Amino acid sequence: MRTKPVIGICADRTRIGSHFFHGAGEKYIAAIVEGAEAYVVVLPALGAAQSVEQTLSLVDGLLFTGSYSNVEPHHYAGAPSEAGTLHDPQRDATTLPLMRAAIEAGVPVLGICRGFQEMNVVFGGTLHQKIHEVQGLSDHRENKQDDLATQYGPAHPVHLVAGGQLHRLVGEMEVSVNSLHSQGIDRLGQGLQVEAVAPDGLIEAFSVKNAKTYAFAVQWHPEWKHAENPLATELFKSFGAACRERQLQRN
Numbered sequence: 547m548r549t550k551p552v553i554g555i556c557a558d559r560t561r562i563g564s565h566f567f568h569g570a571g572e573k574y575i576a577a578i579v580e581g582a583e584a585y586v587v588v589l590p591a592l593g594a595a596q597s598v599e600q601t602l603s604l605v606d607g608l609l610f611t612g613s614y615s616n617v618e619p620h621h622y623a624g625a626p627s628e629a630g631t632l633h634d635p636q637r638d639a640t641t642l643p644l645m646r647a648a649i650e651a652g653v654p655v656l657g658i659c660r661g662f663q664e665m666n667v668v669f670g671g672t673l674h675q676k677i678h679e680v681q682g683l684s685d686h687r688e689n690k691q692d693d694l695a696t697q698y699g700p701a702h703p704v705h706l707v708a709g710g711q712l713h714r715l716v717g718e719m720e721v722s723v724n725s726l727h728s729q730g731i732d733r734l735g736q737g738l739q740v741e742a743v744a745p746d747g748l749i750e751a752f753s754v755k756n757a758k759t760y761a762f763a764v765q766w767h768p769e770w771k772h773a774e775n776p777l778a779t780e781l782f783k784s785f786g787a788a789c790r791e792r793q794l795q796r797n
Contacts, residue, residue: 548585548793548797550583550584550585550790550793551582551584551585551606551607551786551789551790551792551793552584552585552586552587552604552605552606552607552789552793553578553582553584553585553586553587553605553606553607553608553609553786553789554586554587554588554589554601554604554605554607554608554609555570555574555575555578555586555587555588555589555608555609555611556570556589556591556608556609556610556611556637556640556641556644556661557569557570557588557589557590557591557637558570558591558611558613558614558615558634558637559590559591559634559636559637560634568588568590568591568592569588570588570611571611571612571769573769573770574609574611574612574658574769575588576769576772577768577769577772577778577782578609578782578786580772580773581769581772581773581778581779581781581782581783581786582607582782582783582785582786582789583786584606584607584786584789584790587604587605589601589640589644590640591634591636591637591639591640591641592636592640593636593639593640594639598643598644598647599647601644602644602647602648602651602653605653606653606654606789606790606792606793606796607653607654607655607656607760607785607786607788607789607792608644608645608648608653608654608655608656609655609656609657609658609661609785610641610645610655610656610657610658610660610661610664610665610763611658611659611660611661611769612658612659612660612661612726612727612767613634613637613659613660614632615632615633615634615637615660616631616632616633616660616663616675616729617633617638617660617663617664617667617673617729618633618635618638619673619675621638621642621667622667622671622672622673623672624672624673624675625675627675628675628676631675638664641661641664642664642667642668645657645664645665645668646668649668649754649757649758649761651758652757652758652759652792653759653792654759654760654761654785654788654789654792655760655761655762655763656760656762656763656781656785657762657763657764658763658764658766658767658768658769659726659727659764659765659766659767661763662751662752662763662764662765663729663730663731663765665735665738665752665754665761665763666731666734666735666738666752666763667735668735669735669736669737669738669754670735670736671731671732671733671734671735671736671738672731672732672733673729673730673731673732674729674730674731674732675728675729676728676729677727677728677729677730677748678728682746682747683730683746683747683748684702684744684745684746684748686701686725686726686727686728686730686744686748687725687726687727687728688701688724688725688726697724697726698724698726698767698770698771699724700722700723700724701722701723701724701725702722702723702725702744702745703720703721703722703723703744703745704720704721704722704723704742704743704744704750704751704766705719705720705742705743705744705745706718706719706720706721706741706742707739707740707741707742707743710739710740710741710742710753711741711753711762712741712742712751712753712762712777713741715777715780715781715784716776716777716780721742721777723750723764723766723777724766724767724770725765725766726766726767727765730748730749730765731748731749731765734749734752737754737755737756738752738753738754738755739752739753739754739755740752741753741762742764748765749765750764750765750766751763751764751765759788759791759792760784760785760788760789762781762785764781768781768782769782
């Protein structure tokens, strides 16, 4: 008997030694199990080798996580990446069609960092590959020499759009978020609604305007110590609620 909604977390494909592995960060898994009160399954990055339709039949929601890799720029007609940029074409081949199909089918979706950028690309948007080199934008990268608590600590405020989903969740017009990304939105995808903006004007959260259910994405990392942050707590709670509603509809 399924007592909790099932949320699929899309894996990265990474090489360890001589072999490839499909995995998801424990911090994301914990945020879903504890914050969304859901049952997690990790979905391998196998592209077309596994049916999108069958995947959607198994889950009540999908989480698209952050990653060390970046979306390959040909997916948004971007310039070729700088040599040495980490990509994960198998993840792209899995997440981009799966995300589009999930939103169209009314499966709740939450995107974080890379997942935020993936959702923008799915809706026809484009990305800055190096925000820190764009005139007028700030450096949104973390200092990798800092300890994790500092890297994931508050980095800058974001202004929440009045009346938006995020504003209604927390009841505040401004909140502080962490910042650990070198890429970000250039052109917003069609049908996406801005939910939060950084002081330099960079879009930090959006929702899908006409989605049948929960379809939301943030550039920062709410999964980090989610239970200690009121905004993160509300994000995962609302995502879990949407997934439970879908579970009830399917039972």
